[in-house]
Amino acid sequence: MKKRNFIHITLILFIFILILAACGQSGESNLAGKQEKAAEGNKVIRVGTSGKTIPSSYYDDNKKLVGYDIDVINEIAKRSGYKVEYTVADFSGLFGLIESNRIDTIANQAEITPEREKKFNFTEPYVYSAWQLVVRGDDDKIRSLEDLDGKIIAQGMGTAKEKYLEDYKNKHGIDFDLKSYEDSGGIFLDIVNKRLDANLVDYPSGLIKIEKSGLDLKYAGDPFEPTVFAFPFKKDNQELQKLFDEKLAELKEDGTLKKLSEKWFKLDVTKPLDID
Numbered sequence: 193m194k195k196r197n198f199i200h201i202t203l204i205l206f207i208f209i210l211i212l213a214a215c216g217q218s219g220e221s222n223l224a225g226k227q228e229k230a231a232e233g234n235k236v237i238r239v240g241t242s243g244k245t246i247p248s249s250y251y252d253d254n255k256k257l258v259g260y261d262i263d264v265i266n267e268i269a270k271r272s273g274y275k276v277e278y279t280v281a282d283f284s285g286l287f288g289l290i291e292s293n294r295i296d297t298i299a300n301q302a303e304i305t306p307e308r309e310k311k312f313n314f315t316e317p318y319v320y321s322a323w324q325l326v327v328r329g330d331d332d333k334i335r336s337l338e339d340l341d342g343k344i345i346a347q348g349m350g351t352a353k354e355k356y357l358e359d360y361k362n363k364h365g366i367d368f369d370l371k372s373y374e375d376s377g378g379i380f381l382d383i384v385n386k387r388l389d390a391n392l393v394d395y396p397s398g399l400i401k402i403e404k405s406g407l408d409l410k411y412a413g414d415p416f417e418p419t420v421f422a423f424p425f426k427k428d429n430q431e432l433q434k435l436f437d438e439k440l441a442e443l444k445e446d447g448t449l450k451k452l453s454e455k456w457f458k459l460d461v462t463k464p465l466d467i468d
Contacts (some may be wrong), residue, residue, distance in 0.1 A: 235272075235273060239298070247400045284349040287308070296425065304422050320419075321394045323416055325337070327390050327410065343369070344387075345370055345371070349372040357392065390412070394419075
């Protein structure tokens, strides 16, 4: 009798242990699932931008950050299950923020240049552009860079155009005064007020900027120096760069990128411009 009771008690304890083990595994599984979902919800792309570059990144009348680059980034994030964390800073400091690991990439018309490619990897281009001179509406003397002799031209600090003009001046001996603006938003007004003579802009966006400014400005001569914009990443951030390339390919394939381009630039900048 005692032996039979002992067997019964042993069986009951064994079954009880099995139930506890099953509950523990279920709890661990649920916890792991919750942790995985939380991790997915915490995925963040850290993006640097100036908020001063029409129509790619700027603040609208409601103080909301908008623009072509902003829409592209937000669409990539949405399709990838990421959230976007924007850091607004002067353009001249944005690449330094990547180097110091405070942001992952830049959404601000970042042009691919040989100097930048030494430090950063770039995605496939999402904008094809070219450069264009802007002058006062009544100025018919400036048609090209050669006509800038004795003139004053201004560019945003740290931009590829600033570097190009510095090199051009030294190479060709054209005696123009190059002013560097930390905030390029005041350049157009300074041209109209005759404190400057010209500014070099990107062909697609320049027309939008002139229209929004309401100032008496115009394009001088023809566009030149074809260039492209892409998203830069640290050399060791290849996983995120690859993700961006995959999503950009999707956006091109389904027509979303073209639609966003025409929304902000009023033309398709997702393919090389015909500037001949």
